[in-house]
Amino acid sequence: MTTMKTARIHEYGDARVIRYEAVPRPRPGFGEVLVHVAGTSFNPTEAALRAGMLRAFLPVDMPYTLGWDVAGTVAEVGAGAEGFAVGDRVIGRLDGGGAAAEYVSAPAAVLVAAPASVSLATAAALPVAGLTAWQAVHEHGNVATGRRVLVNGAGGGVGGFVTQLAGLAGAEVIATASPRSTEAVLRQGADQVIDYTAGPVGAALDERVDILLNLVPLSAPDAAALVPLVRPGGRIVSIATPIAPAADAGVRATHMVARNDVAHLAALAQLVDAAELRIDVSESRPLADLADVHRLSESGRTRGKVVVIPC
Structure with a gap:
């Protein structure tokens, strides 16, 4: 054989x-x-x-x-x-x-x-990273024109697709990344990159965001520190550590697991061929x-x- x-x-x-x-x-x-x-x-x-x-x-x-x-x-x-x-x-x-x-x-x-x-x-x-990003941005995050979006962990494989898809949806994209990933994240369309190794992410934000897309594992204190960065009425989507805002924060939170969806994957492939997704x-x-x-x-x-x- x-x-x-x-x-x-x-x-x-x-x-x-x-x-x-x-x-x-x-x-x-x-x-x-x-x-x-x-x-x-x-x-x-x-x-x-x-x-x-x-x-x-x-x-x-x-x-x-x-x-x-x-x-x-x-x-x-x-x-x-x-x-x-x-x-x-x-x-x-x-x-x-x-x-x-x-x-x-x-x-x-x-x-x-x-x-x-x-x-x-x-x-x-x-496939895996693209499907995760598509569903985080479009299904769970409902990212749209005029939204202010914080992508926490943009330097990873999923983060690159999330950054691009959020930008394609018309959002203002603020991304966290280490210095070695900053150039790549900017090429992917981030409007602002925050060096998370330099201090608290919130210190670099001039105003709160509508949507937080968390892509990295977090300690409980670090997860809690992200919640105040989202305005009341906003939403949090995490593909890693679940984030649970207090009831009085007025923020909705979703912990998602991506599913296999060939329609979404075909749409991603079409975006690549249209030179809209790198x-x-x-x-x-x-x-x-x-x-x-x-x-x-x-x-x-x-x-x-x-x-x-x-x-």
């Missing part, structure tokens, strides 16, 4: 549990296509999964192949799979993982046409280096999206 290389775990633990090893190449099942993977991308939540921090509500069977983002070319079409042909360029979010490999069998229903204006490896950075890939690494990518992320030394390429 033909084999392929993959990055997978056989147990929970630190980055050393990630093994780069040969396994049999899969065949597509009913409703699936076999994708020749051009790239996946790293998402910090995958490090939490690998460490066992998510096992209570996201258990996985071992051995488990990492990789939720996929971009590649359809190599084989299984029975009952519709909408794609061999050779089609596709992207998608694979909730069961498996994209950290040379090939992956994926449900055709979660795939969409890849943007034609960027490489497939670059497009691999779009995919900021800070680094590309070979699949054999995935453990190092996990280590760098856990040490806080990654920026934007890191693409991982099977080779």
Whole structure:
């Protein structure tokens, strides 16, 4: 049987549990296509999964192949799979993982046409982070023209898309980022960047915001300190630490988990091809280096999206 290389775990633990090893190449099942993977991308939540921090509500069977983002070319079409042909360029979010490999069998229903204006490896950075950003901005944040929006954690992979989508929606965007991410965040359209390492974010705000989009884990005191930055009647959306304003603050708060939505993903791909949305890939690494990518992320030394390429 033909084999392929993959990055997978056989147990929970630190980055050393990630093994780069040969396994049999899969065949597509009913409703699936076999994708020749051009790239996946790293998402910090995958490090939490690998460490066992998510096992209570996201258990996985071992051995488990990492990789939720996929971009590649359809190599084989299984029975009952519709909408794609061999050779089609596709992207998608694979909730069961498996994209950290040379090939992956994926449900055709979660795939969409890849943007034609960027490489497939670059497009691999779009699904998970892009879907999270789209739903934070449009569904939960209801960002619109004239709104004043604070993006807390704009230097990360999701943050780059949130900053751009909020700007496209017509909002004034104030973003927090470290000095090493400031230039990139400004390129993505932020009207103001606050260096969160220099002191309290509120000290740099001249007035309160309508919407706070929080993208980073926070301590309880840090989360509480953000609430007064939102005007009464405003809203908070967090993809990380839940933020619970006091009842008398007059602020609505939502803790969101992004869902897989092919309509949203197709809309994001169209924005990329219309040159209205940039995919900021800070680094590309070979699949054999995935453990190092996990280590760098856990040490806080990654920026934007890191693409991982099977080779």
